[in-house]
Amino acid sequence: MTDSITPSLESLRAELDQVDAELVGLAARRQQIVSDIGRLKHGVGRQVRDFRRERQVLDHVRRRAVETGLDPNLAEELLKRLIDASLARQEQERGQRRARGRGQQALVIGGAGRLGGWLADFLDNQGFSVLLADPTLHVDPEQGRFSDWRHAPSAVDLTVVACPIAVSAGIISALAERAQPGLVLEVASVKSGLIDTLRSAAGAGLKICAVHPMFGPDTRLLAGRNVLLMDVGSGDAVAEARALFDDTMAELHDIDIEHHDRLMALVLGLSHALNIAFFSALSESGLPAAELNAAASTTFARQLAVARNVAAENPSLYFEIQSLNRHGQWSRQLLADAVASLSKAVDEDRPDAFVEAMTKGREYLEELG
Helix, strand or coil: CHHHHHHHHHHHHHHHHHHHHHHHHHHHHHHHHHHHHHHHHHHCCCCCCCHHHHHHHHHHHHHHHHHHCCCHHHHHHHHHHHHHHHHHHHHHHHHHHHCCCCCCEEEEECCCCHHHHHHHHHHHHCCCEEEEECCCCCCEHHHCEECCHHHCCCCCCEEEECCCHHHHHHHHHHHHHCCCCCEEEECCCCCCCCHHHHHHHHHCCCEEEEEEEECCCCCCCCCCCEEEEECCCCHHHHHHHHHCCCCCCCEEEECCHHHHHHHHHHHHHHHHHHHHHHHHHHHHHCCCHHHHHHCCCHHHHHHHHHHHHHHCCCHHHHHHHHHCCCCHHHHHHHHHHHHHHHHHHHHCCCHHHHHHHHHHHHHHHHHHC
16 A cells, blocks of 8 residues: 555655745746846836735735635735845845945944844945954954954944944944044944933034834845934934935834933833743743643744744843833833733732723724724
8 A cells, every 4th residue: 555655645746846946946037027127116216115016916816816726815925925025135236236335434343243244234235345343253454354443444434333232332432532434323222321422422523323223133124124313413424324224115213312212111121021021931830832832822822932032132132221221110110010910900800900901902002003
């Protein structure tokens, strides 16, 4: 019986391998067409993203899926992944064609870090000659690698400070003292301890802008991603910082630097604390993670995936985000109060309080659509 099945099984597997190879080839062909479209759009000044066209493509694919007996949701998800890859490619190639940084040098201080590395690649794609400075780097001036940023060329067109928050203030002050030319970007996740230094540096003539990219270093497509820009006393710096993202689909938001950390106490501090508390509770439960995962509901699986991402991050950076934000205690207290209120409603058998909490949350979140 096994002998009679094996040839048929192997034949079907070979056929499946061929289909998979054709799918990959078609995806590659699609990407090439995308590049051609991107060049045409760039030539006539059209935007990369066309939401109406995307919806037409997805509707067409869903109809075609129904006609062929394929799950239309599967077909749409496949196309969404391909569309995202296409947008990322067009976005990157547009930056390369524009070559905004051609003939210019950029120095990324903290360039061996994850965010520093992303920014170095981002600037390299725009044509900048990128120099990296980081204590962990092997010194190679010919390759633009320095362990001490003060040993790198000073006459660069753009300097990015992507260092641990605790040391950024000293670097910014030093840049101001030596009248660093060109644009300076500071990209710390917490601004509480930097505001006075940033304003003082701008007042001394440093063309500096506080920036906060609200995405991880694994991000390829900037469509729908937020970048926060803060004017610390140099309007020219803000304009030049904004221009760096002109060829992307990032959402740029001007915010008051004094308000930044209150927002981040919730956007970063609260979300991090919630997930750290979540996986800390799981680890203290005594139940194996694999056993919990095997019994996971949809909600638990989603939360577990987010928690795993948080657990894999840099603990020192995440501690700084909690400890250096002057609003951090406020956000953690909100979390503690919410947990205490939930426990009280359940322990005291008060379904009305439980329902009220969920109703209040639903109403608060309704504005998100």
